[in-house]
Amino acid sequence: xxxxxxxxxxxxxxxxxxxxxxxxxxxxxxxxxxxxxxxxxxxxxxxxxxxxxxxxxxxxxxxxxxxxxxxxxxxxxxxxxxxxxxxxxxxxxxxxxxxxxxxxxxxxxxxxxxxxxxxxxxxxxxxxxxxxxxxxxxxxxxxxxxxxxxxxxxxxxxxxxxxxxxxxxxxxxxxxxxxxxxxxxxxxxxxxxxxxxxxxxxxxxxxxxxxxxxxxxxxxxxxxxxxxxxxxxxxxxxxxxxxxxxxxxxxxxxxxxxxxxxxxxxxxxxxxxxxxxxxxxxxxxxxxxxxxxxxxxxxxxxxxxxxxxxxxxxxxxxxxxxxxxxxxxxxxxxxxxxxxxxxxxxxxxxxxxxxxxxxxxxxxxxxxxxxxxxxxxxxxxxxxxxxxxxxxxxxxxxxxxxxxxxxxxxxxxxxxxxxxxxxxxxxxxxxxxxxxxxxxxxxxxxxxxxxxxxxxxxxxxxxxxxxxxxxxxxxxxxxxxxxxxxxxxxxxxxxxxxxxxxxxxxxxxxxxxxxxxxxxxxxxxxxxxxxxxxxxxxxxxxxxxxxxxxxxxxxxxxxxxxxxxxxxxxxxxxxxxxxxxxxxxxxxxxxxxxxxxxxxxxxxxxxxxxxxxxxxxxxxxxxxxxxxxxxxxxxxxxxxxxxxxxxxxxx
Ligand code: WT7
Numbered sequence: 001x002x003x004x005x006x007x008x009x010x011x012x013x014x015x016x017x018x019x020x021x022x023x024x025x026x027x028x029x030x031x032x033x034x035x036x037x038x039x040x041x042x043x044x045x046x047x048x049x050x051x052x053x054x055x056x057x058x059x060x061x062x063x064x065x066x067x068x069x070x071x072x073x074x075x076x077x078x079x080x081x082x083x084x085x086x087x088x089x090x091x092x093x094x095x096x097x098x099x100x101x102x103x104x105x106x107x108x109x110x111x112x113x114x115x116x117x118x119x120x121x122x123x124x125x126x127x128x129x130x131x132x133x134x135x136x137x138x139x140x141x142x143x144x145x146x147x148x149x150x151x152x153x154x155x156x157x158x159x160x161x162x163x164x165x166x167x168x169x170x171x172x173x174x175x176x177x178x179x180x181x182x183x184x185x186x187x188x189x190x191x192x193x194x195x196x197x198x199x200x201x202x203x204x205x206x207x208x209x210x211x212x213x214x215x216x217x218x219x220x221x222x223x224x225x226x227x228x229x230x231x232x233x234x235x236x237x238x239x240x241x242x243x244x245x246x247x248x249x250x251x252x253x254x255x256x257x258x259x260x261x262x263x264x265x266x267x268x269x270x271x272x273x274x275x276x277x278x279x280x281x282x283x284x285x286x287x288x289x290x291x292x293x294x295x296x297x298x299x300x301x302x303x304x305x306x307x308x309x310x311x312x313x314x315x316x317x318x319x320x321x322x323x324x325x326x327x328x329x330x331x332x333x334x335x336x337x338x339x340x341x342x343x344x345x346x347x348x349x350x351x352x353x354x355x356x357x358x359x360x361x362x363x364x365x366x367x368x369x370x371x372x373x374x375x376x377x378x379x380x381x382x383x384x385x386x387x388x389x390x391x392x393x394x395x396x397x398x399x400x401x402x403x404x405x406x407x408x409x410x411x412x413x414x415x416x417x418x419x420x421x422x423x424x425x426x427x428x429x430x431x432x433x434x435x436x437x438x439x440x441x442x443x444x445x446x447x448x449x450x451x452x453x454x455x456x457x458x459x460x461x462x463x464x465x466x467x468x469x470x471x472x473x474x475x476x477x478x479x480x481x482x483x484x485x486x487x488x489x490x491x492x493x494x495x496x497x498x499x500x501x502x503x504x505x506x507x508x509x510x511x512x513x514x515x516x517x518x519x520x521x522x523x524x525x526x527x528x529x530x531x532x533x534x535x536x537x538x539x540x541x542x543x544x545x546x547x548x549x550x551x552x553x554x555x556x557x558x559x560x561x562x563x564x565x566x567x568x569x570x571x572x573x574x575x576x577x578x579x580x581x582x583x584x585x586x587x588x589x590x591x592x593x594x595x596x597x598x599x600x601x602x603x604x605x606x607x608x609x610x611x612x613x614x615x616x617x618x619x620x621x622x623x624x625x626x627x628x629x630x631x632x633x634x635x636x637x638x639x640x641x642x643x644x645x646x647x648x649x650x651x
Pocket of ligand 1 (some may be wrong): 264309312385386388389391412413414415416418419438478499501513514515525527
């Protein structure tokens, strides 16, 4: 963020205090902060007690092997039982778990009893295929209920799932399968998006063919499109799962049993397999979902618009809401299909009361105009949430006014794939909300902002966001790479978790998140590493060298801009940028396609050979260039900046 934008942000001093009406019914209380401060571990134990344990824990936290933590030691628990069976057992089997809305307009209503039957059938199916506790299963699915069923079936039998976002390429899927030695893939023929069917099976076929560990590919029929069929691997969901018994006796697993691996980008070219385990993760997902979203399972209709391929989908579509017995909406497609009011139509249709989405979506709607939300009755909405990147006060205010009827709290929730659940957020009904601020750490969470020297800074100052105490939903490691885990998160400020985000306390002690401080970009709330895109670019035979930066973008937060030096013999021409952009899509996925590729003759380097990304960002953001005196060749930048105005070459 530019200094100017930051200065503007920090002058934001509107505070929307909780209304008496909201406060009177809120799940959260002001005392929770005091209780957690007085005895943090007991506070977390109280939250864990809201779950059903097959065997109680003997110790709340074992931190003796830090930074690897063990929570609710010796406890035994089954995540799927907590998300499904116990609600049925409590007499709520008829409550709707999922209102599914397909993009073409097909719908399904799945009650907790239906969900229980499906999860049990899928669990039986997995066991029939020889899956046992401790195995890893890749899930590559569109946003259909079977994605959630597949995750819960894995949890039920103790196999860790590794959900790979459906927008990732065959190569991204393959490398994740390899890293985790996954035994099986659960997928579908395809899904519906932007008015047509997209295919998933071909990417799965390609990945499976190159993955010796894969023994089975389980395929849900969603679109009915033609698929290639490999008799030795492939099996239809309907032929395996729907033929199973709807009863399955679940076993409690150790609290630290792996629940899932989710890959996220780091500062190197290799994504990190973030490992989450069962008891602590589920405790935090359920607790945060209950207090931050103020969920009332009997009356609320909750809708999180994320994809299950990201952590938000894991914690706030699958585990948090279902652990709390909530009713939720799940939508398959894009917000503008078949028209730009599709989301608001869905809100009205199901009477959505709580909506959780990303700033990039909010800014897109803002651009489309007020007339679309105005076409529908949104008065059911009583709480709004935002996640994924800093939300600018203007978008925050638009969200509140155009969607929230100017009277709903907005929870701006800061967290990460690594944290497992929300860490910093207003507590609706208790704390006020400031447009653009995530306010403060939740009860049970300890955060600080440190300067370079590791000293905590005070109000009015900024630095690096650090989490100073372990929390139950914290990652337990990077799959297969303990050293990288220690190095990435625990070495910058010894013994404390370095989040990689810049942050600032305002004069009132509210936290403002300022974006990443490392070489990680945030595009539409998705984390993409500059190095990963650079590696994808240089893997093309035409490319000699590449430097990638995240340039601020009005809608997506950041956009990817790549500066590329071609190999001698390869000539720049009208088609080159497209070839390279498509190559990145093939290597990583369409989400990583650069917004703009500039072919340059040189890159700005220091005398020691380090690329000065700061200068490239200045160019990409059309700013006056910063100090160039440390460059080996200061004239390089003139050449580069002359080319930038050719504009985006997005197709
Ligand atoms: C990074 C984590 C957490 C689910 C979605 C992204 C940024 C996330 C906020 C927020 C400012 C935010 C941070 C963080 N971020 N939420 N409310 N305000 N920044 O998960 O892919 O693991 O990315 O997203 O930079 O480090 P992720």
